[in-house]
Amino acid sequence: MKMEKTTGEILVTLSSADQEAFGVHYSTMSFADPRTRRFCEYMAVLVCLREGMPETGNVTVRAVENAAGELLLYFSYPGEDLRETFSRVIEFFDLDGLLDCRRVFVSDPALCAEAYVYGDRYYLWYSYDTVPERFASLSLSLLEYGRTSSLDRTFLCEHATPLPRAVSLFLN
Numbered sequence: 806m807k808m809e810k811t812t813g814e815i816l817v818t819l820s821s822a823d824q825e826a827f828g829v830h831y832s833t834m835s836f837a838d839p840r841t842r843r844f845c846e847y848m849a850v851l852v853c854l855r856e857g858m859p860e861t862g863n864v865t866v867r868a869v870e871n872a873a874g875e876l877l878l879y880f881s882y883p884g885e886d887l888r889e890t891f892s893r894v895i896e897f898f899d900l901d902g903l904l905d906c907r908r909v910f911v912s913d914p915a916l917c918a919e920a921y922v923y924g925d926r927y928y929l930w931y932s933y934d935t936v937p938e939r940f941a942s943l944s945l946s947l948l949e950y951g952r953t954s955s956l957d958r959t960f961l962c963e964h965a966t967p968l969p970r971a972v973s974l975f976l977n
Contacts, residue, residue, distance in 0.1 A: 808851070811879075815852045819876040831870035845878070852880045891940040892932035894961065895947050896954035903927040903971070906950035909943065910975045918975045923956070923965035929975075930958045 807818040824830050828840045836842055849864040869877040897903040903920065906929070910916065915934040920927065929951070933940050956965075 808855075815855065815880040817848055817878040817880065819878070821874050824876055829876065831868060831876050834868040834876075848878065849880060888934055888936055890932060890934045891937070892930065892958065893944055894954040894956055894958060895929045895931075895951040896956070897927040897929065897951040900927055902950045903929060904974070906947050907974050909946040909950075911943070918972055919958070919961075920968040920971035920975070921961045921965035922968060923961065927968075928954055928956065928961055928965060930961060931975075 806820075806823045809816050809818075819827065819829065827844055829844045833841050845866050849866065852864055865881050867879040867881070869879070871877060895906070897906075910918070913933075913935075916931065917933075918929060918931040920929050922928070929947070931943075931947075933943060961967075
């Protein structure tokens with residue numbers, strides 16, 4: 806048995822001797838065949854371990870028989886998430902709004918936040934290294950308590966008063 810990485814796939818090549826040893830053949834490649842299913846599940850676990858995929862990753866298998874009688878199993882796995890770093894500033898009219906929104910935050914090391922006070926308003930800057938859908942969901946939840954600010958983080962760093970102890974309320 807030989808395992809090699811190709812573009813976006815792991816190729817497992819089983820010689821005729823390997824096929825006999827594992828009891829897996831191209832003609833029996835069916836989900837209904839218990840030996841085939843068990844073997845493919847075992848190989849999928851090895852692929853996941855080799856590639857460092859999370860437990861929730863999806864792996865698909867495609868079987869091909871070449872002219873030499875070898876069984877070629879192509880295990881494909883989803884690529885990396887299209888993660889980006891997003892940030893936004895939310896403005897709150899009072900301290901209650903700022904404090905109430907803290908239950909929206911999730912415990913995630915990719916999430917950063919800073920709290921500021923400027924004039925009679927409170928501001929929350931947050932940055933999240935995630936997929937766009939997750940950032941949008943968090944932002945929509947936060948906008949129930951405040952509104953998008955026209956001020957940016959640079960302005961807040963220069964002119965507003967930071968509230969460093971308040972951040973511990975948001976990031977567990």
